[in-house]
Amino acid sequence: MRARDVMSRPVVSVDTRTGVREAAAVLAEHPFSALPVVDDGGGVVGIFSESDALRIEPGQDRLVTEVMTSPVEVVGPATDVRVIAERMLAGHLRNLPVVEEGLLIGVVTKHDLIRTVVxxxxxxxxxxxxxxxxxxxxxxxxxxxxxxxxxxxxxxxxxxxxxxxxxxxxxxxxxxxxxxxxxxxxxxxxxxx
Missing domain, CATH: 3.30.70.2210 (Alpha-Beta Plaits)
Known part of the structure; x- marks a missing residue:
């Protein structure tokens, strides 16, 4: 089974001009623990996580690019789910963006992988x-x-x-x-x- 078979889509992401408060609101609305951050061309430049949101002091609104994790690991649509699981475990990652020809097309979460097991x-x-x-x-x-x-x-x-x-x-x-x-x-x- 490959990334394309299990990935979540449509992808919920934020762009580089998004403020931390707005990104935190997106996280609160969806059942994700992290969001891909994309540039104007749709390429993944970082990951904004719940932990990033919690590091911001109340009243402070910076751009996600100031607090996101970067560089970010990505996988291709043909990546085997076993390889994805190994990378997630080794890197303590909650999700991996799926990129094809440089563009974000999906995200594989731990929840997506667990569904295939059970x-x-x-x-x-x-x-x-x-x-x-x-x-x-x-x-x-x-x-x-x-x-x-x-x-x-x-x-x-x-x-x-x-x-x-x-x-x-x-x-x-x-x-x-x-x-x-x-x-x-x-x-x-x-x-x-």
Whole structure:
């Protein structure tokens, strides 16, 4: 599973011209412990956290750029969630902005990661069943088993490309940690010309 599969969006952020009091109000309105700070071009330049807000004396209103954490760690949309979890734990981070081509597209929070761990297998199976039924036009072509996130999909695949698509679809479902594909009839090993 990748950052793009679990990240929170739309992203709530503040820009470099935002005052600390305004940023603190944004934090109070949303269930986040920190906000990305972006420049005029949408690039992440820092993180403004609850701790930053608490350091400000009453009546004092400085810009977030004066108190934010910078430089900030970011990840790409294809970063594996295990790598993200390791970086969060090692750096004592509560979230990591997800950046693509220099622009903020999402945020992965600890809460996002925890949701992938505790998802019930029945929920994962139901979501995957829905995806596969949509793909196959509601024809049940594959049987599914999900045990502790380990997913087995068994059935007929038209060719290697379809098998790869089914595997990729399965990996988009939060809670799927591995995918095994079993063809009940031999899958052609070459492309048709």
């Amino acid at each position: 998802r019930d297998d029945d929920v994962v199976k139901a979501e995957l069943r829905h995806l596969l039924d949509d793909y196959a036009g509601s024809r049940r072509r594959w049987s599914l088993e999900v045990t502790n996130g380990a997913t087995t999909i068994e059935g007929d695949f038209a060719d290697i490309a379809e098998r790869d698509v089914i595997g990729a679809l399965a990996r988009t479902v939060p809670g799927v940690c591995s995918v095994e594909l079993i063809a009940t009839e031999p899958t052609p090993l070459t492309w048709d010309d």
